[in-house]
Amino acid sequence: MREPRRLTRTYDQIARLRATAERRAVDRRHRTTTDIAEQFSRIGAEDLSITRTAKSAGGTVEAPGRNVRQKAGPGRAIADEAPGRTGPE
Numbered sequence: 886m887r888e889p890r891r892l893t894r895t896y897d898q899i900a901r902l903r904a905t906a907e908r909r910a911v912d913r914r915h916r917t918t919t920d921i922a923e924q925f926s927r928i929g930a931e932d933l934s935i936t937r938t939a940k941s942a943g944g945t946v947e948a949p950g951r952n953v954r955q956k957a958g959p960g961r962a963i964a965d966e967a968p969g970r971t972g973p974e
Contacts, residue, residue, distance in 0.1 A: 920929060
């Protein structure tokens with residue numbers, strides 16, 4: 886079955902918006918790392934466990950999580966920053 890033209894156009898618009906957001910994120914990351922490299926002669930990096938830090942605090946049915954809503958904000962911020970993507974490309 887052929888998709889309606891309006892639906893196809895909407896999917897294309899969504900794809901363009903996501904591509905634009907990705908390009909902006911890559912550009913921001915590149916500008917930030919370039920500024921840091923120009924500003925400092927030495928840079929130290931920690932080997933943090935991002936997956937554990939950003940993991941949901943929801944828990945399980947038997948042991949539900951506590952303060953889940955408070956923990957969602959920092960987890961979302963870590964995921965948005967995508968620290969693993971700032972490595973060598």
